[in-house]
Amino acid sequence: MLKSGIVVSSMTLISRVLGLVRDVVVANFMGAGAAADVFFFANKIPNFLRRLFAEGAFAQAFVPVLTEVKSHQNEAELKDFVAKVSGTLGAIVFVTAIAGVVLSPVLAALFGAGWFIDYLNDKPDGANFELASAMLKITFPYIFFISLTGFAGAVLNTLNKFAVAAFTPVLLNISIIACAWLLAERFEQPAFALAWGVFIGGLVQLLFQLPFLFRAGLLVKPKWGWRDPNVTKVRTLMIPALFGVSVSQINLLLDTFIASFLMTGSISWLYYSDRLLEFPLGLFGIAIATVILPALSRNHVGKDDQGFKSNLDWAFKIICLLGIPAATALVLLAYPLLMVIFQRGEFSVDDAQMASYSLIAYGSGLLSFMLVKILAPAFYSRQDTKTPVKYGIITMATNMLFNLIFAVPFGYVGLAIAxxxxxxxxxxxxxxxxxxxxxxKISGETLSFILKVVLASIAMGASIYMFNVSFVWESADLMARIYMLTALVGLGLSVFAVSLIVVGIRPRHLKIQKAA
Structure with a gap:
C-alpha cells in the first residue's frame, strides 16, 4: 500500500502543481474581484456534485460491492455489473446535467441569494446573478463527464491501477489553462473562457480513461440496471453516503451561500485559501484514502479482521506523519505562500493578506479533514453507511451553527473557522x-509515534518562525520572495527530518504492523 500510495501521491502532485498554475492564471486574469467570485461560484456547484457522484459517495459505495462481485462471481457477471452501473449512473447524471442547465437561474438564485436580492433591487452586484446563471449553463455538464470518469477510475483502482485515475485531473487543469490563454481575449468577460475550460476538461478526462478500461476488459456497453441486486446494493449504500462522505463539501457550499452576503472578494479569498488547503489534502489524505478503501474492502470480504485493523492503523499513522507537519507549515507560511503563488496581475497584496486569514483557519482543520478521508472508508468498506451519515448530519448542523456564531464578528474568516x-x-x-x-483503537505504539511527530513538528515550526519573523514580504521582489520561501520550506523539511531521527522514528515504523 505504501508503494501504491506513493504512486497516487506522485500523480496527484503533478495534478496539484498544475492546479496551482491554473489558479495563478485565474488570479492573474481576475484577481479576487466580482468576476472571480462568479466563476468560482459557477464552478463550485458542479464540483460539489462531482464529489457526491464521482469521488465521494459513489466511490465509497461502489468499490466495496465491486470488490465483492470480483471475488465471488465470474468474469461475465463482473462485466454485466459494470455495464449496469455505468448505464444507471450515466442516465442519472445526464438527466442531472440537463436539469442543471435548464434550472441554472434557480440554482444561481438559491446558492447566490445575496446576488439575487441585489438583482431584484437593481443594485450593481445584481449583475453577478445574471453572470452566474449564464456561466452555470456551461459548467454544469461537467458533472456528466466527471461522474463517468470517476466511475472508470474506481474500476481501475479496484484493479490496483491507481496511476491512471490519479493522473487524470491533470487534463482538467491543462484544459482550463489553455482556454484561459487562448480564449480569454475572445470574450467580453474572460471568465467565460475558464468556464469552457471546465467543460472541455471534463470531456477530455473521460476520453482519456476509456482505453485503459478497454485494456482491462471492462469497457462494456452501458445497460440500465436500476433493479439489479448488486446495483440496488450500490444505490442503497450510496444514498445515505451522499451526506456522510461529502459533508465537508456541503459545508463549503454553505460557506459560499453565506459569503454571497458578505463583502466583495469573500468567495475568492475563501477559494484561494481552500485551493492551498487542497494541495496537502489531495497529495496525502486523498492519496492514502484511495489505496486504503480497496484494501479494507478486501479485508472485509475475506473476513480478515486482523488485516483490517493493521491497514487502518497504518493509514492513521501515515496521515499523522504527513498531516501534522503540513498543517503546521500551512498555518505559519499562509501569507508567504499566497504572495509567492498568486500575488501578481489583478491579485493584490491586500488580497493575499485577506486570503491568508482564512487559510490559517482552514489549516487548523487540515489534520481532521485528512483523518476523515481514512476513517470514513473504514465504515463504507464494511458496507455500513448509516453511521457516517448520522455523524455527517450532526456535523453539517454544527457547521451551520458555527457559521452563524462566527460569520458576524469574523466575516468570511468565521466561515473557515466553522x-x-x-x-x-x-x-x-x-x-x-x-x-x-x-x-x-489507537494503540500505545501509535500514540507514541504521533507524540514524536508532534515534537518534530514543533521543532520545525519554531525554526520556520524564527527565520521568517524578520523578513518583510511586502517590500521584497518576486525572486527574493521565491528564494526566501524555498529556504523556509527546505529548512522546515530538514529540521523535521532530523527531529524524527532524534526522537527515534525509523523506516521500519512506517511498515504495516500486525494488530495485537
Whole structure:
C-alpha cells in the first residue's frame, strides 16, 4: 500500500502543481474581484456534485460491492455489473446535467441569494446573478463527464491501477489553462473562457480513461440496471453516503451561500485559501484514502479482521506523519505562500493578506479533514453507511451553527473557522464509533509515534518562525520572495527530518504492523 500510495501521491502532485498554475492564471486574469467570485461560484456547484457522484459517495459505495462481485462471481457477471452501473449512473447524471442547465437561474438564485436580492433591487452586484446563471449553463455538464470518469477510475483502482485515475485531473487543469490563454481575449468577460475550460476538461478526462478500461476488459456497453441486486446494493449504500462522505463539501457550499452576503472578494479569498488547503489534502489524505478503501474492502470480504485493523492503523499513522507537519507549515507560511503563488496581475497584496486569514483557519482543520478521508472508508468498506451519515448530519448542523456564531464578528474568516471546527468534530465522532464497535483503537505504539511527530513538528515550526519573523514580504521582489520561501520550506523539511531521527522514528515504523 505504501508503494501504491506513493504512486497516487506522485500523480496527484503533478495534478496539484498544475492546479496551482491554473489558479495563478485565474488570479492573474481576475484577481479576487466580482468576476472571480462568479466563476468560482459557477464552478463550485458542479464540483460539489462531482464529489457526491464521482469521488465521494459513489466511490465509497461502489468499490466495496465491486470488490465483492470480483471475488465471488465470474468474469461475465463482473462485466454485466459494470455495464449496469455505468448505464444507471450515466442516465442519472445526464438527466442531472440537463436539469442543471435548464434550472441554472434557480440554482444561481438559491446558492447566490445575496446576488439575487441585489438583482431584484437593481443594485450593481445584481449583475453577478445574471453572470452566474449564464456561466452555470456551461459548467454544469461537467458533472456528466466527471461522474463517468470517476466511475472508470474506481474500476481501475479496484484493479490496483491507481496511476491512471490519479493522473487524470491533470487534463482538467491543462484544459482550463489553455482556454484561459487562448480564449480569454475572445470574450467580453474572460471568465467565460475558464468556464469552457471546465467543460472541455471534463470531456477530455473521460476520453482519456476509456482505453485503459478497454485494456482491462471492462469497457462494456452501458445497460440500465436500476433493479439489479448488486446495483440496488450500490444505490442503497450510496444514498445515505451522499451526506456522510461529502459533508465537508456541503459545508463549503454553505460557506459560499453565506459569503454571497458578505463583502466583495469573500468567495475568492475563501477559494484561494481552500485551493492551498487542497494541495496537502489531495497529495496525502486523498492519496492514502484511495489505496486504503480497496484494501479494507478486501479485508472485509475475506473476513480478515486482523488485516483490517493493521491497514487502518497504518493509514492513521501515515496521515499523522504527513498531516501534522503540513498543517503546521500551512498555518505559519499562509501569507508567504499566497504572495509567492498568486500575488501578481489583478491579485493584490491586500488580497493575499485577506486570503491568508482564512487559510490559517482552514489549516487548523487540515489534520481532521485528512483523518476523515481514512476513517470514513473504514465504515463504507464494511458496507455500513448509516453511521457516517448520522455523524455527517450532526456535523453539517454544527457547521451551520458555527457559521452563524462566527460569520458576524469574523466575516468570511468565521466561515473557515466553522468549517475547521465541524471537520474536527466529524473526525472525532467517526473514531469514537470505530472504537466503541471494537473495529479500531489507537494503540500505545501509535500514540507514541504521533507524540514524536508532534515534537518534530514543533521543532520545525519554531525554526520556520524564527527565520521568517524578520523578513518583510511586502517590500521584497518576486525572486527574493521565491528564494526566501524555498529556504523556509527546505529548512522546515530538514529540521523535521532530523527531529524524527532524534526522537527515534525509523523506516521500519512506517511498515504495516500486525494488530495485537
Amino acid at each position: 468549517t475547521a471546527m465541524s471537520g474536527t468534530l466529524n473526525a472525532v465522532l467517526l473514531y469514537q464509533r470505530l472504537h466503541r464497535q471494537g473495529v479500531y
